[in-house]
Amino acid sequence: MATEDNGAKGGAPAPQVQPPQKTAPVAASAPPATGEAGPDGPKLTPAQLKAKAKAEKAARRAQAKEVKAVVAAASPAPAGQDGKAAKGKGKQESGGLQPPNVKPSHRPSVSGRRPSFAAEKDARSFIPECFSHIPMAKRVQTSHAHKDVHPAVLAAGQQMATFAIKDSISRLEATLLAFKKVIESYDTPKDTSLSRHFVPHVLNPQIEYLTECRPMCFSMGNAIRLLKAQVNTFDINTPEDEAKEGLLESIDLFIRERINLAGYLIARNASQLVDEDDVVLTYGRHRLVEKTLLRAKENGKNFSVSIIDDPYDKGGLQLAEILQQAGIPISYSPNLGGLGTKVEEATTVLLGGEAIFASGFLQGAAGTADVAIAATKAGTKVIALCETINFDRERISLDALTYNEIDPERNSPESFRLLFDNTPVKYISGVITEFESGTGFSPAQAILAILRKQEDPIIA
Amino acid sequence: MAPVSTHTPTLQKLLKSLRDQDLETSIEGLIFLLKRRQVRGDQCANATAHILLQVVAKSKWQSVDRLLELVTSAGSRLVQAAPHEPVIGNIVRRVLGLIRDEASEDRNADELSESVSDLQSLAPVAPPPTSAPARPGPTPITRSLTMPAAGLQVSKSMFNLLSVVDTLDSYSTGASTPVSLAQNNSVHALKSEIIDGIGEIIDEVNQADDQIAGFADIHIYPGDYILAVLPSPAVERYLIKAASRRRFTVLVASPHSQGSGAEQYSALRKKLTSAGVKMISLSTTGLMAYMPKVSKVIFGAKAVFQNGGMLVDSGCCLAARAAQEYSKPVIVLCGVYKFCPQDTATHISWTQLENPSSYVGYDDGETVDTIDIENTLAEYLPPEFVDVYVTNLGPQTQDHLGSIMADHYKPEEMSVQLGA
Known part of the structure; x- marks a missing residue:
């Protein structure tokens, strides 16, 4: 999935500016509305005002895109689409400023930054044209990663980018263990619930970052799909603790069954x-x-x-x-x-x-x-x-x-x-x-x- | 068996010093280089021909039989020194065939001395001494040569004017007592014929790559993606020649090496790039991955056997197998002098191993001690993997190889046992 998306990047960066929005607007459509009313006025500098106007425009465009996004979300590989989000440009950061009413640590992340974009371009410039559709892992400096990326995920991403962890199962396991840490440290913000907020605002930035470090392998894509499906099974009213507990358990079960037990049975x-x-x-x-x-x-x-x-x-x-x-x-x-x-x-x-x-x-x-x-x-x-x-x-x-x-x-x-x-x-x-x-x-x-x-x- | 002399032995130095050294030193010098694998691949043919030329020129012989014996024994020593280079045996057989040819022509000349010049003008045209159709059967030449010299002097054809004849006079043997003047002259003449013939073989070897390159634009089209596996000098020349006429992309597969990957082909890259042809460096590992993009595979053979099977660098087998999977054409470049008349006993017998220390260092003592490590350098490639053999005589199919072999080797030479 990641493979496919990264491949697309070479071709047309422009249309990809929007995809990051496609999940955000669903939950974030409210924040911009209240946010723009200006309860956080003191925070706004003229530059931010400008950014706000831009963001409004972006939001409108995103709304228009939403129909598209819904169609896309129905497509079989949601994790892949998250991968796409990583392709968003730095421009999107202005969008990140708009919903100030959310807790700082859980702002709707719109996209991973692409600080090393130029450097990456250099690295890719060696690739012969006939193979230029194929993605490549790259090292993202931790300081340039999106601020919402959890430290455990940062570490896992670095290990993947440097091929310290390279085979599909090790990567899967590292990802899941890091996600467990993410879930453990997650607090559902007020006025929303885990099942609505967690995936687009917390999980997706992690996935984007990992994809940026190295295209996801299929096992990671499969696992993330299952994890998201699991989140969706929780009712809006499910208490946070219960939901978190459920998620952690299912990840443990997953590692036990699909990795450890599978390895044992195959060897046998x-x-x-x-x-x-x-x-x-x-x-x-x-x-x-x-x-x-x-x-x-x-x-x-x-x-x-x-x-x-x-x-x-x-x-x-x-x-x-x-x-x-x-x-x-x-x-x-x-x-x-x-x-x-x-x-x-x-x-x-x-x-x-x-x-x-x-x-x-x-x-x-x-x-x-x-x-x-x-x-x-x-x-x-x-x-x-x-x-x-x-x-x-x-x-x-x-x-x-x-x-x-x-x-x-x-x-x-x-x-x-x-x-x-x-x-x-x-x-x-x-x-x-x-x-x-x-x-x-x-x-x-x-x-x-x-x-x-x-x-x-x-x-x- | 002291090696050549005080200086570091190289092929160039050896060839330069051939004139001044005695025969034994020269032979030993080449054996030394072969054993150390300082002379390998295409150089072997050239070096062998030069040494055999010295054998003919410098040793004392009064009969063709004796000469055949001398050449066979010197040839066997060279073959034994480098049994992994079948080309050496080819050249020895070619020289033996040449001697038999010349000797029988002399005999014919004896009978119809008038028409000698006509006969000669026909024979030596093709670089390989074309097999005259009606030759006496096996083991024909047993008598020593006794014939008037007059007819023979004419037989020096124009083709030989520029080749290495000069060694001849200074080394003419036969000054010793028991030989009659007539015989002496005939030996003298025969020797000059043979030396001319060897000169032609040397020319053929040296020109083969260029002649092969002449066929380059037949099989390479604009827009092609050519996978060149471990390009030999012949392949490089072929590609460069094609690059002057066509725009295409070359993917060069070279083995894994420490440090920078394709440094060994930087000269090729420079030449191709200056001709506007892109070059991509790959490794020989996992060629299957690139094969969908590749339109043709090309590599050089070290030797081609009678059945069309080849001795190639090990990476070429991988490429050929992958190409077959995707039904991509495989082009093999090989001079006719690389065609081996022998049959291949088993393909395993041609597998050549190389020092694996570039992969597993000797500092890793435990591993070196306990694990069998095999680094294959060259192996046998069955004929079904190849679509076309491009030789200096033009592109050939597998079915036609037999007749080319027959043109270049006669049954006598095919049965010659060289080496142990």
Whole structure:
């Protein structure tokens, strides 16, 4: 979702000035009215008056846009639209001044600032035109972040921008834990209720900031969608404490079920597919593959592992060391060279996925698709491991250039690199998720079909 | 086996000093360079041809058989020094074929000495000594040469005027006693023929890249996105040539390297940019991601085998596989001298490994001790991944490779066992 929005940014910044308003006006349409009456007169300087006039205009425009926004809100990926908000320009800040009757800490945030816009432009100027639709993570200085961004979210955002936290599940977990802090420190302002105020005025700035740091991964988008749905289930009259309690609980449940338990189940299911004397080939270092192999070893299987590494990441080397210490014989290849012979020697290929699209395509670290294709051609079975939270039910990628990210570390005139690639469904023998359907080993499409029908437990 | 001399050995220095050194030193010098992989890839062909030229010129031989023996033994030593460079074997076989050709022509000349000049004017036109259709069968040349010299002197064709003949006279052997004057002359003449022929092979090798580049604008269209994987000098020349005629974009895939990514291709970038062609540097990892944008894939082969399979840098296999997935054409550049008459036993036998210390340092002792690390440099690419082979004789398909092989190698050479 974020991917898509950031992509749009390159094209037409002008129309995007409005989107940030689209959620704000619903709740904030009252404040401007009272605010402009001038109860906070002393605060207004001439400059602010000017800003006010501008804001009025902005509000009118926003009203006009509202119809549009409502339509958009009905569209399936609300989190994505929040991502869009991040694209708003600094100009919007003037809007931020208008509703002074709200508590300072909870002013309707209209948009994240874009202070480093120029700097970012420079960074993006190296991107070849044919890839210029693809978003890229960037470091937002904490001092330039929107004032409403919670410190815990600031920290998480920084870690994501610097790729200290990089895989989809770690990012999801960091996001949720930070949101818990946000909820804990939240006080519903007077005259409004949590279910109305929390999402547009508190949660959205956090999401905008995170998206600005690095385009959101699908698991984050899914989780945020579920969280918002959860907020909407609260009645207006629900006491704040009760609502907060409910939210915190559901986040805890979510982390337990969709992350921890899912990881455990996938490792258990997948480890059953590792047989005695197998040669398991994997690419890079993926948390689920690592768990699976260690689990299989604990089960007393004797097998060897062939690790093909991504030379930029070198995660495979860490995995090699971990598995070697567990007593698994390792053959390590620092790059994709000799792939053809290595997949022939392997009996099983285990690949970790960052996401799975509605079309069943697997999004993985760049190079995953090469391994899958080579293995399929060599007649070796390819098993993808992925938590269901990473499944995206709406997005369909045509190829790896539809949804991707540019590696900010490798973005210069001398080098260019995309972070992900897509493995077509025909090169994946099966996907293992936490669902227990037999061995939990089914084609991606089947799992998507279940997911489409399934009510997400967190909403219920 | 003392290496060349006091100075640091390089190919250039070795080639310069060939004239003044004795043969053994030169051979050892090249073996040394090959073993240290200071001479690799395309240079091997050139170096081998030069050394074999010295073998023909400097060693003492009175019969063609003896010469074949000498060349085979020197060639075997070079092949053994660098078994990963099949091109060396190709050149040795080409030279052996050349010697047999020249010798049989001499015999023919013996029979119809009048028409020698006509015959000669036909033969040496193509850089590869075109196989004369009616040659005596296998193992034909057993007798030593005894024929009048007169007819042979004529046979120096104009094509050879500029090539490296001068070594000949100073090294003419045969001054020793037991040889008759006639025989001496005929050996002398034959030697000059052979040396001319080797000169032509050297020219062919040196010109191959330029000739290949001549076909550049056939397969590159305006607006193309060309993925050049680990561009070899031939590929670079091809792209630069195409850039002078067309506007397109080049994506160069180079392996991961410490420090700045594509420094090794900065010269190429400069030339392409000055011609108005954009160049984007990628890594060889994860080429699948870019393939939808790519319109053609191009790389150079280290060797092409009889079945059309190739020995290529390992990144090229990835690119070819990804290209096949998206049905993008794959263009392989290779001079005809890279065509290997051998069959490929197994593809694994051609996998070449390289020092992995750039990926896993030796300071990481525990890892180095306990984990098998394989860094593949080059591997075998099956023929089904390639759409066109662009050679110095023009673009070829896989089906036609057989006849090109037959034009350049005769059964005798194909069966020659070089190396261990």
